[in-house]
Amino acid sequence: MNRGVCWLDGKLLPLDQACLPVLDHGLLYGDGVFEGIRFYAGVPFLLREHLRRLRHSGHVIALDIPWEDDQLAEITMSVVDAFEGEDGYIRMIVTRGDGPLGIDPAPCSSPRLIVIASDLEMVNHAARGEGVRLITAATRRLPPDGLDPRIKSLNYLNHILARIEANRAGADEAVLLNAQGRVAEGTADNLFVVREGRLLTPPVIDGALPGITRALILQLADEMGIEACEQSLAPYDLHTADECFLTGTGAELIPVRDIDGRAMKTCPGPVFQCCNQAFRQAIRRHCGGETR
Numbered sequence: 304m305n306r307g308v309c310w311l312d313g314k315l316l317p318l319d320q321a322c323l324p325v326l327d328h329g330l331l332y333g334d335g336v337f338e339g340i341r342f343y344a345g346v347p348f349l350l351r352e353h354l355r356r357l358r359h360s361g362h363v364i365a366l367d368i369p370w371e372d373d374q375l376a377e378i379t380m381s382v383v384d385a386f387e388g389e390d391g392y393i394r395m396i397v398t399r400g401d402g403p404l405g406i407d408p409a410p411c412s413s414p415r416l417i418v419i420a421s422d423l424e425m426v427n428h429a430a431r432g433e434g435v436r437l438i439t440a441a442t443r444r445l446p447p448d449g450l451d452p453r454i455k456s457l458n459y460l461n462h463i464l465a466r467i468e469a470n471r472a473g474a475d476e477a478v479l480l481n482a483q484g485r486v487a488e489g490t491a492d493n494l495f496v497v498r499e500g501r502l503l504t505p506p507v508i509d510g511a512l513p514g515i516t517r518a519l520i521l522q523l524a525d526e527m528g529i530e531a532c533e534q535s536l537a538p539y540d541l542h543t544a545d546e547c548f549l550t551g552t553g554a555e556l557i558p559v560r561d562i563d564g565r566a567m568k569t570c571p572g573p574v575f576q577c578c579n580q581a582f583r584q585a586i587r588r589h590c591g592g593e594t595r
């Protein structure tokens with residue numbers, strides 16, 4: 304069992320004692336939204352941005368989030384303070400709450416808030432250093448006219464199917480393409496490539512979550528004078544890239560060493576190293592303390 308603490312229905316509990324009623328529609332139908340937020344030196348990183356995205360996700364699925372941002376921040380801090388460790392990962396979830404069996408959310412009158420603080424290691428330390436191996440999954444990202452990729456909902460099944468493909472292929476992570484065969488993102492992270500000195504990431508319209516780490520990297524690259532932009536990418540662009548890396552709250556920045564068995568020209572490459580250093584500095588500026 305993971306170590307950690309959980310705020311659930313107004314109580315702060317050890318993680319292994321936090322239990323959910325079986326009629327919660329988050330469990331029955333994936334009806335809910337969530338955020339993953341890291342904290343460093345006891346300070347949540349980019350909390351305001353995460354709360355804004357949570358609220359947008361909730362609004363789009365007509366899920367009322369009755370807690371004000373100040374309350375959510377206070378609950379987050381109580382969970383961080385109760386966690387044994389300065390650095391960790393917060394999972395903030397709002398479900399539709401309990402209701403009768405049946406998909407209709409109308410009878411669910413009380414949304415449920417769950418805030419977990421725990422550890423999260425997306426890949427082990429060695430893989431982080433030498434770079435991870437990706438495959439392009441056969442499973443496609445759901446089209447935006449089916450489910451808008453900007454909604455961070457509790458429905459991750461097509462990402463899970465892609466991750467199963469990666470596991471079975473002995474890879475660390477999968478890249479999802481959209482229905483048109485353009486690169487969307489990883490299963491829980493955004494993707495960047497470097498081509499001819501330019502840092503490129505797929506646009507949201509191609510199926511990428513508007514990642515908060517992604518936005519920060521685009522901003523930091525700009526400040527460092529690295530040309531960076533959104534650009535639609537095909538698998539060809541991944542296979543022939545100079546560098547590739549993944550970004551995300553859980554992932555932080557992870558260099559990629561090969562994709563579908565094609566090695567990147569450099570890993571970790573120079574642009575990755577600049578971005579990673581700037582990312583660490585941004586964390587120190589915001590949160591203080593030492594970070595890896």
Ligand SMILES: Cc1ncc(COP(=O)(O)O)c(C=O)c1O
Binds near residue numbers: 339488493513514552
């Ligand atoms: C599908 C998906 N894409 C991208 C990301 C990265 O987004 P962020 O940097 O906001 O964590 C995540 C993680 O939250 C994700 O689940």
